[in-house]
Amino acid sequence: xxxxxxxxxxxxxxxxxxxxxWRLYLAHAFLAVLITLFSIxxxxxxxxxxxxxxxxxxxxxxxxxxxxxxxxxxxxxxxxTATVVLTDVPFSPGIIPWLCTAILVARGFSRMPAYSxxxxxxxIVIADIQWNGASTTWxxxxxxxxxxxxxxxxxxxxxxxxxxQAERSLHTYRKSMERQRLLVVTELHDTVxxxxxxxxxxxxxxxxxxxxxxxxxxELDAMTAAVRAAVEQMRHALRAMSDIRGGERxxxxxxxxxxxxxxxxxxxxxxxxxxxxxxxxxxxxxxxxPVIPPGVRLQLLRVLGELVSNMSKYTAPQGRARLVIxxxxxxxxxxxxxxxxxxxxxxxxWAGGGAPGSGVPGYDAFSSGLGLEGARRRxxxxxxxxxxNQGEGRWTTxxxxxxxxxx
Numbered sequence: 001x002x003x004x005x006x007x008x009x010x011x012x013x014x015x016x017x018x019x020x021x022w023r024l025y026l027a028h029a030f031l032a033v034l035i036t037l038f039s040i041x042x043x044x045x046x047x048x049x050x051x052x053x054x055x056x057x058x059x060x061x062x063x064x065x066x067x068x069x070x071x072x073x074x075x076x077x078x079x080x081t082a083t084v085v086l087t088d089v090p091f092s093p094g095i096i097p098w099l100c101t102a103i104l105v106a107r108g109f110s111r112m113p114a115y116s117x118x119x120x121x122x123x124i125v126i127a128d129i130q131w132n133g134a135s136t137t138w139x140x141x142x143x144x145x146x147x148x149x150x151x152x153x154x155x156x157x158x159x160x161x162x163x164x165q166a167e168r169s170l171h172t173y174r175k176s177m178e179r180q181r182l183l184v185v186t187e188l189h190d191t192v193x194x195x196x197x198x199x200x201x202x203x204x205x206x207x208x209x210x211x212x213x214x215x216x217x218x219e220l221d222a223m224t225a226a227v228r229a230a231v232e233q234m235r236h237a238l239r240a241m242s243d244i245r246g247g248e249r250x251x252x253x254x255x256x257x258x259x260x261x262x263x264x265x266x267x268x269x270x271x272x273x274x275x276x277x278x279x280x281x282x283x284x285x286x287x288x289x290p291v292i293p294p295g296v297r298l299q300l301l302r303v304l305g306e307l308v309s310n311m312s313k314y315t316a317p318q319g320r321a322r323l324v325i326x327x328x329x330x331x332x333x334x335x336x337x338x339x340x341x342x343x344x345x346x347x348x349x350w351a352g353g354g355a356p357g358s359g360v361p362g363y364d365a366f367s368s369g370l371g372l373e374g375a376r377r378r379x380x381x382x383x384x385x386x387x388x389n390q391g392e393g394r395w396t397t398x399x400x401x402x403x404x405x406x407x
Contacts, residue, residue, distance in 0.1 A: 035091070057093040076120065083125055101115060105153060330402060
């Protein structure tokens with residue numbers, strides 16, 4: 001934590017779209033030399049302590065070009081110390097906090113601590129004048145410092161504005177690219193991976209349905225092995241691309257129409273029926289009510305399709321899967337639940353007994369864990385919520401999506 005703060009303080013700028021060059025460092029160093037020489041020339045009577053403060057102030061300005069905050073703190077300390085020690089503060093220490101503040105502002109650092117350097121310097125100077133007084137020459141130098149320093153800060157603010165805009169544009173671009181990356185992951189899972197998995201399950205069912213066909217079994221096994229390998233490679237790629245972080249939301253717009261939910265349900269019922277399980281569906285007609293915006297309906301179909309596909313893969317033999325959809329006209333709620341049975345049981349294509357993300361080998365044979373996470377992101381992008389729980393041999397997913405939040 002401390003090292004991170006120190007590293008941030010040593011950065012020459014807070015911007016990622018702009019970096020200072022060595023020419024800029026040389027220009028600031030040259031400016032520091034000019035200010036130091038001018039200050040020494042204007043100092044009378046000349047004294048060693050005054051020259052020391054003037055040179056140190058110039059060094060602080062040159063340092064702040066490469067290390068803004070260390071240089072600014074050194075410059076402010078020189079000014080404050082000179083104000084207390086000397087009767088009349090020379091030009092160099094007096095203007096340094098202003099110029100260092102201008103550098104901090106132009107480099108994108110927080111305004112409040114930057115401007116506080118100038119405020120504290122003015123407070124100390126005013127207090128010193130009230131207590132000790134000052135010469136007419138010093139008043140003139142103070143006015144020049146205020147004029148030059150104020151102008152430098154104004155220029156710094158003008159420089160900062162386009163840099164801030166460029167930084168915001170870059171942030172927006174990166175955020176857009178991140179959404180596109182996650183969208184690609186979700187779309188690939190919802191289309192290619194799901195269809196390949198369905199092909200594997202269909203081939204397994206065909207092999208089990210015709211055990212007497214000795215010629216068909218090897219061909220189906222070879223095809224299944226090849227498709228499984230392709231699915232696994234695809235899922236490894238999706239996991240690498242996903243890098244899903246907690247709290248990250250995705251404003252999803254589907255690039256292609258989802259598979260009709262009726263077809264997904266029909267295939268799921270057929271697959272479940274072949275291992276003695278059955279699927280119950282209630283409220284499917286509620287997806288057609290006019291109050292649901294078309295874009296929301298499209299995402300709901302994808303989420304429900306994913307949940308139904310999961311139930312077809314992980315419902316235990318002789319178990320029951322159930323999908324219930326309800327709506328009050330302002331939101332839609334859905335619950336998908338299925339029996340998960342005994343871990344490790346193998347029957348047909350089912351080797352379940354696990355839950356998404358549970359790490360059960362049978363589950364992981366078919367799942368990357370990205371489908372349910374993709375469904376969660378879709379629901380949250382629509383302003384809703386999705387929860388998952390497992391208990392008493394059943395796996396249950398419940399989600400709710402409001403219509404008005406996204407209309």
